[in-house]
Amino acid sequence: MTNKYQYECLIVSISSEGVAHVEINRPKALNAVNTQTWTEIGHCFTRFQSDGDVRCVVLSAAGRMFTAGLDLKEAATGPLAQSNTGDTDRARSGYYHRLYIMKIQDAISAIEACDKPVIVAIHGGCLGIGIDVISACDMRVATEDAYFVIKEVDIGMAADVGTLQRLPKIVGNDSWVREACYTARTVSSKEALAVGLVGSLYASKEGMVAAALETASLIASKSPVAVVSTKHLLNYSRDHTVREGLEYTAIWNALAHNSRDMPVAIMASLQKTKPLFPKL
Template sequence: MAAYSVTTENGITHITFTRPEVSNAMGQEFWSTFATTIRDLNEAGKTRVCVVSAEGKNFCSGMELSAFSSGISKTDTPEEREAFAYMVDHLQDTLTSLEKSRFPVIAAVQGACVGAGLDFVSACDLIVASEEAYFRIEEINIGMMADVGSLQRLPKLMPEHIVRELAYLGSTLTASDAKQYGFVNDVCADKEATLSRALEMATIISKKAPIAIAGSKRAITYARDHSTDDALRWASVAQAGYWKPSDIMQAVQSRMTKTDPNFEDPAPINTTMLRPQK
């Protein structure tokens, strides 16, 4: 069975993990295709916002155990260590594709979201969780350091001492506590209500000016990793590129007339020079 499905309608792309029989563990197909899927959505320019949900009881149980079926990677020699680092880079880049996408990504989480699943949602823009959802840095419980994003992103999303507790103790973070700490945006009664809330948020975003949304996402991400002064200087220059009077006028008129605006989709990305010719 495919690792996930992808549909797009009215500017909203819905990615659904489709392996509930293994709690949507991330196997080889996921790691080999997901970044390309996000790249293709970026290039097409038809996606204004993306919702990621999952079939079954759990959102994601992390890295599929079959990834270790050929044995645990060795790092005994410089050559093995270099190859290992390159492999981890690939895993990191797969999830970073969410953070670098032109559009916001909303995760709708139910049940377990652990290990690489937590790495995944840490790279999303918004998180909605069901009441029974929980999060855990599972790697420490199997004798390893998390290395695909949780330890790098979580300290910027919730109090550092809470992240250290999760990282050292391998303890579980409930949905209610995650919301209290600012990691989760909203907590809903069950899986269906969670997905409904995520799609509701996506619908609102899809009706905003796509260029302004893309600029806002970049500005927030840039500010997270730079000083306030650097981020302000970046914004003053970037705004000259994102400024679109026709969108502003349309947004104002739509508010006055209580009608939905009709913004243009983002322009497709021309990647002719970047892809090999057949």
């Protein structure tokens, strides 16, 4: 294990197999996301992008729940509140408030932009900005007692850090997404599984995290060039037409096919041995 990632609100460990385990660690605050938390998330996942020791990531949280959402105590006195007060005219205050929102967006989007696959393991409540976070991940698993709330309308705003953009593409049921967003009702783990928000459910947090780490280890055993290429191309193709995705893939693989991983993988398959791939 290595401890080269040191944060105040996150605990990060990296196994010898290349699996990074990131744990949101504000249990006394129910893992409410404050400025320090989202800043560290953005920094951490941006670093993962170019860290050859990391091949796959598991994201979980300490304590009773995944997250209670935005830290409202901080929000009450921070930039969110200040945008509606003071002597600055609306155009100027709005300009800087937009930049503040975009900083949070970029921090959460760093999860998606990181080409290393991210499995998020959700237990207990996942509220508000928590939905933004899990929507930016590749795979979502949850405990049977997990529940989800797109909470923003209950604090007088629209979700603005990724939920409204990513969730419709994850679930594929526009009517359900709109109903969940407009009502801010509680969505059970069983319903989340039924609509495709999560991929599987587990009886306990321990069993869920263990399963997520096992899946991450399997992914980490594959060619790192192949894995990061696959995530990159899936994300690109999601946001473009089929033709655009195919053309971009041809350009991408014109470079990626020069990897030494391909002959290693092919030879291992023929010889029925386990391939060993160098770091990215």
